[in-house]
Amino acid sequence: MTLLRGIVRSGKGNFSFWLAKLGPYYALKTGMKLYPETLNIHLSDAIFPTPKDAIRLEKEEYGGRVSVSMIFGRKAFILRPDTDQGKFGDPPERILEIATDVGIRDTYGIKDGDIVEVEVF
Numbered sequence: 083m084t085l086l087r088g089i090v091r092s093g094k095g096n097f098s099f100w101l102a103k104l105g106p107y108y109a110l111k112t113g114m115k116l117y118p119e120t121l122n123i124h125l126s127d128a129i130f131p132t133p134k135d136a137i138r139l140e141k142e143e144y145g146g147r148v149s150v151s152m153i154f155g156r157k158a159f160i161l162r163p164d165t166d167q168g169k170f171g172d173p174p175e176r177i178l179e180i181a182t183d184v185g186i187r188d189t190y191g192i193k194d195g196d197i198v199e200v201e202v203f
Contacts, residue, residue, distance in 0.1 A: 084202045086130055086178065088123040092194055093179065107144050108181075111137050111152060112159055120161065120179045121186040123198060129175035130202065132162050153202070158182035160202070 098118035101108065108116050136151035137159075153160035161179040178200060186192060 084130070086123075086125055086128055086200045086202060088125040088178065088198065088200075090192055090194055090196045090198055091122050091124050093120065093122040097179075097181065104139070104144055104146075107139055108152075111139055114157065114183050116159075116181045117183055117185050119185055119187070120181045121192065123178040123180065123200060125176045125178065126197075130160075130178065131175055136162070152181075 097120045101116060101118045105116070132151045133153060136153045139150045139152065141147055141149045149164045151160075151162040151164075153162065159181050161181050162174050180186065180200070192198065
């Protein structure tokens with residue numbers, strides 16, 4: 083188990099767009115219907131590299147441009163798009179983009195600026 087600590091920040095707000103396009107692919111890979119919002123946690127003093135055994139949605143599977151690693155935890159997934167590798171913001175290893183089947187912010191009363199801890203198994 084790894085305990086990670088970071089600050090909640092708003093992301094691009096476009097997961098619902100991608101979920102509308104890729105929902106069936108995510109459901110096939112994860113076994114669950116994901117909620118159309120994610121929670122973005124920027125790690126304050128650590129990085130979390132993508133594990134070698136991460137579930138992958140390859141761009142060739144859906145005819146897209148970007149592959150995504152899905153790192154499974156407790157009925158939640160860390161999404162890690164293969165993108166700019168930190169050229170236009172924090173490097174991906176410093177961001178946990180968490181997707182699950184409920185709205186995390188509403189369910190747990192989390193807002194931007196909150197400090198949270200996440201256990202990754």
